[in-house]
Amino acid sequence: GAGVSQSPSNKVTEKGKDVELRCDPISGHTALYWYRQSLGQGLEFLIYFQGNSAPDKSGLPSDRFSAERTGGSVSTLTIQRTQQEDSAVYLCASSLEVLGGYTDTQYFGPGTRLTVL
Amino acid sequence: GNSVTQMEGPVTLSEEAFLTINCTYTATGYPSLFWYVQYPGEGLQLLLKATKADDKGSNKGFEATYRKETTSFHLEKGSVQVSDSAVYFCALGGATNKLIFGTGTLLAVQP
Numbered sequence: 001g002a003g004v005s006q007s008p009s010n011k012v013t014e015k016g017k018d019v020e021l022r023c024d025p026i027s028g029h030t031a032l033y034w035y036r037q038s039l040g041q042g043l044e045f046l047i048y049f050q051g052n053s054a055p056d057k058s059g060l061p062s063d064r065f066s067a068e069r070t071g072g073s074v075s076t077l078t079i080q081r082t083q084q085e086d087s088a089v090y091l092c093a094s095s096l097e098v099l100g101g102y103t104d105t106q107y108f109g110p111g112t113r114l115t116v117l
Numbered sequence: 118g119n120s121v122t123q124m125e126g127p128v129t130l131s132e133e134a135f136l137t138i139n140c141t142y143t144a145t146g147y148p149s150l151f152w153y154v155q156y157p158g159e160g161l162q163l164l165l166k167a168t169k170a171d172d173k174g175s176n177k178g179f180e181a182t183y184r185k186e187t188t189s190f191h192l193e194k195g196s197v198q199v200s201d202s203a204v205y206f207c208a209l210g211g212a213t214n215k216l217i218f219g220t221g222t223l224l225a226v227q228p
Binding site for chain 1: 151153159160161162163166174179206214215216217218219
């Protein structure tokens, strides 16, 4: 079946502009995650959705970052007033519902490479 | 807090050599442990996982055993191939389900 898809695959923007990144999870996966991969910081967790709610937003680096998920499916990560340090690859992952604290396998999308000039 | 410490690379091996990439973790409770691989130009893929102590995960000739007593999850392969060249990430699944990754280890296998 189809895997996790993300769009756009590449985004170049100017400092100060807003950007939206989209993630389509695997059908039937209720859990969705956003991560960021950058040279200086490695792979960092940003936010976790279970259904449409986000019980863990602890990784969002500032209030310029926000995310939402609608219909228990598609998610959008929005970065307002982008800065050069936001340049990174933004990865989305999804998994089946987690029960009893067991972390199920997360399947990753190809990522969106964001470059802020 | 939870953390993962992973062997720094790059690791350069000749084809058919034995591979070990060390990974240790710090965690409360009983986390799940994962190895993910990122081939050149591709996304992250799950390589193997283990969900409880003494479990052995295996896939494509790679193995890792969840050792609670040494808080380790070292990745091994008996005979590497050029096609195994990639970046390998050790990861821990925490209580809130987010993955905590190690820094990644670049493996380069030469023919």
